[in-house]
Amino acid sequence: MSGLSKKRSRKNYKKHNGNEELPVMEENFEHEAIEHEASEHGKVPTEKMEEHEDREMLQNGLTAIRSDIKALKQELCKELAAFKDELKKEMKEEITNLRQEMDRRLVESDRELQAQQRSISEAQTRVAEVEEWKTDANEMLTKMAEQTQRMQEKLTDLEGRSRRNNIRIFGLPEDVEGRSTVAFLEQLFKKELELPEGVDLQIQRAHRALNPKPSPNAAPRSVIVNFLQFETK
Template identity: 40%
Template sequence: MEASGEAADNGGEALAEDVTPALHKYLMDITKEIRELKNDITALNTSFKQDFASFKEDVYNKLKANKDELQDQKKSFNEAQTHIEELEAFNLEAKDTLLTTLHEQRKLQDKLTDLEGRSRRNNVRIFGVPEGAEGDSVPRFVEELLQRKLTLPEGTSLLIQRAHRATARRPGPGETPRSIIINLLRFDTKEMILRKAWQKRVKLGNSPLYFDNDYAAEVVQQRRAYMEIKKTLKAKGIRFQTPLTRIRIHWTDGPRLYNSAQEAAKEMRKRGMDVQMKEADEERTMEERIHAAWTWQHVGEPGACGGLTQRTRGRLQEFRRAEDRGNI
């Protein structure tokens, strides 16, 4: 028994001696592989850190570039917004200045028209006299024509200062003859001639003659706008009068005075009348066209261009003061 036990111990020691080198080699191999794996992981980690750092730097650079670009765009947008605000302010101030100037120009034009009308208040125009019928002296022809055709009281002195054809191109055969303008010394003589001429039909041969006031060109243009209105009223048998640049219509509910052809036409359409106005007669005024074209409105305080209107208004006020001093 003892012999067999010793044999077993000796066999175990021999097996241990055989296994230990193999295990040691195995462990060494594992350790080596672990060390190599660790080195690979370390190298991979270093490469990853480098790649991540490079990626981070690229992202940072791109974000910085985008930020700079956004700041530039914001700056450009702010500058564009400022320019637009300045442009809006300028346009609004220019609109106000233009409307103010147009208003002042209209007032001056009205004054000029009034002065011209006053200088013509002793004038009479005769329409329809054939060209050449006046002979070599228009004043003498007119004197004889009025005395004969209007049956003026005997001994009436017309006191004609000047008489001549309208200063226009001499018409050709078949064209409308030029009117004759008569300047009288006395206003009451002019009124008497028109009153008598309007009470009867005056003819020179087969040519009907028409007598009227000598209006300024602007007044003639405004009166011409009532042409279609007067035709419609005549067809309806409605009485009307045209004092200077207005029209008075005698409706069944009483007379009404209208300041423009557009105003009268609007009223006639309301009353069921078909008035065919020419396009030129219904043309909008300059102020209406400016309001339609400029749709911007003032919002808040005026911009940097506000001084433009102030300077213009100041000059206009200086002009008005100088004009008022001249009228004293």
């Protein structure tokens, strides 16, 4: 490299120190230096020219890569922003749908709860009515039981009073009374007791015991006689 080229290279280095275009300026100066040296010697240094071309290709490739990276970065930023907006939109829609579904279910739950409360109220009312009816029924049954007891006592008393006028006769053979048990007994009493003629025994009714008719070898049924007055008995 000649002295002129070196001076220009140093001058430009001082002038452009700290500038991003410094490597390009140095390459231009180096290219001029190579051409100047080639003109002085009358030939072109092939190795230096190839090295210079390689550097230019590398520089161009790096510049293209930087441009591609920058464009890719911008495209990624745009796509990321679009994806972010779309994601926000979808999340907003999902949240809105979820809120609507929750509101719908809450409304349905509230309706079901109100229906259950009405059913419970109706059931409680029916239970209260049944309990009231049960109380009334128990009172009525108690009164009926008391009345039945009193009637049973009266019936027992009447039955006892009616039996006071009865006598039971044992040992009379079956069918000995014939068609009229009352007439047979009046004659029997007057004959066996030697009662005077014209005595009215006032027998109201007479009949065999209500048991089934026994066999011929068994004991005969008793005869029950009811008198109108106890004194006659």
